[in-house]
Amino acid sequence: MSLTAKGFDVLFVSHAAGILAHDFSAAIAELEEALSDLELPITEIIGSGGGETKFTQRLRKTLAAKRWTKHVFEISKTVDGVAKESTSHEVDHVRRFKNGGVLAMEIEWNNKDPFFDRDLENFKRLHAEGAISVGILVTRGASLQSSMWDAVRRFAADRDIDSFEALARIGYVPTPKQAKNVMKRVTREKDALAFADAWTDNFVSNKYGQATTHWDKLLHRVHRGVGNPCPLVLIGLPAAMVRFDAAPVDALEDEDLIS
Numbered sequence: 657m658s659l660t661a662k663g664f665d666v667l668f669v670s671h672a673a674g675i676l677a678h679d680f681s682a683a684i685a686e687l688e689e690a691l692s693d694l695e696l697p698i699t700e701i702i703g704s705g706g707g708e709t710k711f712t713q714r715l716r717k718t719l720a721a722k723r724w725t726k727h728v729f730e731i732s733k734t735v736d737g738v739a740k741e742s743t744s745h746e747v748d749h750v751r752r753f754k755n756g757g758v759l760a761m762e763i764e765w766n767n768k769d770p771f772f773d774r775d776l777e778n779f780k781r782l783h784a785e786g787a788i789s790v791g792i793l794v795t796r797g798a799s800l801q802s803s804m805w806d807a808v809r810r811f812a813a814d815r816d817i818d819s820f821e822a823l824a825r826i827g828y829v830p831t832p833k834q835a836k837n838v839m840k841r842v843t844r845e846k847d848a849l850a851f852a853d854a855w856t857d858n859f860v861s862n863k864y865g866q867a868t869t870h871w872d873k874l875l876h877r878v879h880r881g882v883g884n885p886c887p888l889v890l891i892g893l894p895a896a897m898v899r900f901d902a903a904p905v906d907a908l909e910d911e912d913l914i915s
Contacts (some may be wrong), residue, residue, distance in 0.1 A: 766849030776883030797892025
């Protein structure tokens with residue numbers, strides 16, 4: 657995929673590359689077009705608490721316009737005409753092709769990392785039933801995850817974030833617990849941090865920490881065999897997509913910063 661030249665992490669698992677190249681070349685083109693021009697304003701990294709990010713919403717709309725739409729798979733089993741078992745599996749983006757093939761995709765931009773287990777096991781079951789040909793997962797790539805602290809710290813410098821009052825001016829009010837953690841590091845006698853550094857540490861660890869969905873967490877599960885033997889395409893979004901805009905920040909709504 658040409659996405660790798662733009663900094664995306666891309667990994668094909670269980671012959672997914674061959675399957676896509678042979679049967680779904682149009683799907684590759686659609687994904688590359690939908691993902692290659694994505695931009696992520698720094699203000700959306702800072703804001704977007706309590707719900708799905710504007711970035712994710714834009715990506716979903718782009719995919720929906722290309723007929724990658726939400727679908728609920730209904731799988732039932734019968735014995736001598738009598739229904740014995742019925743299960744449903746909802747997938748956010750499903751693309752059907754004239755050759756009968758079906759691709760299923762989930763976006764885990766910033767969720768709690770057990771959602772990877774849910775998605776991969778869902779793909780595995782659907783593939784075993786012949787409902788899908790390939791499962792695709794999109795998440796934060798390695799470069800984006802590793803550069804998150806620097807990006808947020810640059811935002812703090814650009815917006816002169818040196819106090820809670822400065823945070824309030826951009827619409828961000830930390831919870832009492834968060835404020836306490838920041839001040840503990842600012843006021844400690846040994847190795848005290850500047851306010852911007854302490855806030856950045858706290859913000860990034862809360863919102864984009866190791867317990868959230870990102871490339872390394874996804875690889876860890878796939879290497880353990882989660883989702884096997886379903887053919888998979890894993891796509892990690894790159895740091896290059898971040899844009900340092902001057903727009904207002906949407907106020908965060910609650911302590912649960914994962915979105």
